[in-house]
Amino acid sequence: MTADRISSLAKRAEDIKSPKFGVIAEVRKCIEGLTDVINLGYGEPDFPTPMHIREAAKKAIDEGFTHYVLPPEGLPELRSAIAGKVSRKNGFDVDPSTEVLVTAGVQEAINHTMLSILEPGDEVIIADPYYYSHALAVIFSGGIPIYTELKENRDFRADPEDIEKKVTSKTKAILLIDPNCPTGSLLTMEDLNAVAQIATRHGLFVVTDEIYEDLVYDGAKHYSIASFPGMKERTISTFGFSKSYAMTGWRVGYVVGSKDLMRVLKEVHAQLTICTNSISQKAALTALTGSQECVEEMRRSYESRRNLLAAGLNKLGIVCNPPKGSFYLYTDVSRFNLSSTEFAKLLARDAKVLGYPGTAYSLSKSSDRYVRFSLTTSEEKLKEALERISSVTAELS
Numbered sequence: 498m499t500a501d502r503i504s505s506l507a508k509r510a511e512d513i514k515s516p517k518f519g520v521i522a523e524v525r526k527c528i529e530g531l532t533d534v535i536n537l538g539y540g541e542p543d544f545p546t547p548m549h550i551r552e553a554a555k556k557a558i559d560e561g562f563t564h565y566v567l568p569p570e571g572l573p574e575l576r577s578a579i580a581g582k583v584s585r586k587n588g589f590d591v592d593p594s595t596e597v598l599v600t601a602g603v604q605e606a607i608n609h610t611m612l613s614i615l616e617p618g619d620e621v622i623i624a625d626p627y628y629y630s631h632a633l634a635v636i637f638s639g640g641i642p643i644y645t646e647l648k649e650n651r652d653f654r655a656d657p658e659d660i661e662k663k664v665t666s667k668t669k670a671i672l673l674i675d676p677n678c679p680t681g682s683l684l685t686m687e688d689l690n691a692v693a694q695i696a697t698r699h700g701l702f703v704v705t706d707e708i709y710e711d712l713v714y715d716g717a718k719h720y721s722i723a724s725f726p727g728m729k730e731r732t733i734s735t736f737g738f739s740k741s742y743a744m745t746g747w748r749v750g751y752v753v754g755s756k757d758l759m760r761v762l763k764e765v766h767a768q769l770t771i772c773t774n775s776i777s778q779k780a781a782l783t784a785l786t787g788s789q790e791c792v793e794e795m796r797r798s799y800e801s802r803r804n805l806l807a808a809g810l811n812k813l814g815i816v817c818n819p820p821k822g823s824f825y826l827y828t829d830v831s832r833f834n835l836s837s838t839e840f841a842k843l844l845a846r847d848a849k850v851l852g853y854p855g856t857a858y859s860l861s862k863s864s865d866r867y868v869r870f871s872l873t874t875s876e877e878k879l880k881e882a883l884e885r886i887s888s889v890t891a892e893l894s
């Protein structure tokens with residue numbers, strides 16, 4: 498009798514969960530059954546999707562715009578709006594008919610990009626701490642993530658020198674998440690220039706995740722590396738609606754890149770997904786073409802929350818430089834002489850405040866100093882969180 502084969506599944510799928518997420522599960526276990534927990538763990542905007550965007554979706558449904566979107570790369574009006582935005586805001590030009598693809602979020606965009614560019618064994622340089630799904634996208638595509646450590650003495654900005662040291666004959670791409678998750682760092686023009694030179698010198702792709710492009714603070718500016726001289730041809734840039742417009746559940750984002758590359762990427766996307774949700778595309782069109790005041794209002798709120806939480810935590814010995822971008826604080830808790838997991842568990846259990854250990858996002862030992870808090874909670878709740886945390890840290894001092 499042949500062995501029953503239904504009990505074994507694909508190993509790559511069985512292994513899909515980051516072993517690092519075990520530490521998040523450990524922390525979350527501490528809040529099981531507790532009520533009134535202040536959740537500073539999730540990276541999910543607490544704002545509702547703005548009303549005019551929701552209205553556009555309702556209208557799309559009422560008008561029966563509920564079938565496949567053809568061509569599969571996205572609504573022509575949306576691709577034109579994207580090209581306009583990329584030219585205005587990101588500083589480079591793309592042809593809406595050949596160089597834009599609408600995807601189910603940045604996550605899918607990065608997945609399909611990796612499937613389109615990697616051969617087995619190709620290496621992709623990724624900053625650590627890192628966004629796990631992107632490393633997984635590399636692995637599922639047969640590639641190998643190679644990590645470059647983000648260090649506090651550079652405000653967690655990727656170090657071009659270190660990136661270059663990691664380049665081998667197998668390197669295919671450098672992946673940049675900018676502004677960064679989970680550290681909140683923002684690359685400067687000089688950093689990006691240096692990365693552009695490295696990519697050019699070694700003939701590499703640069704793949705970007707610019708999902709937090711609108712969430713920058715202190716008047717800082719986000720730059721897109723594709724706008725640097727000679728970089729458009731070798732850059733695959735991804736952008737999203739999830740964070741800027743509080744549209745995480747709508748699953749919509751986009752990729753832009755040079756025509757030859759996009760020809761393949763569009764085909765991969767069409768074969769694997771067919772097209773992005775029709776209703777979400779109408780909503781995204783309204784998001785891009787309507788007033789941008791809602792984006793600025795949310796940005797201002799995150800900035801004000803950042804100031805409040807960073808100042809409050811620093812006073813308690815939970816140390817951070819207020820980050821220039823995204824909506825996370827990556828804080829140093831080493832003075833309490835506990836591992837990051839132990840510290841996060843203590844906060845969860847005794848303060849009912851949830852933050853995630855740095856080790857959840859990193860392979861490096863130094864990550865055990867850090868805990869990530871997200872800013873997706875009202876100021877009132879953040880004040881309360883600070884008060885509760887202070888009673889825990891007072892016991893430790």
Ligand code: PLP
Pocket residue numbers: 540601602603604605628674677678706708737738739745748749750
């Ligand atoms: N990229 C980063 C860095 C993220 O933090 C997230 C979500 O938290 C995503 C991508 C997911 O983006 P999307 O909702 O557009 O798929």
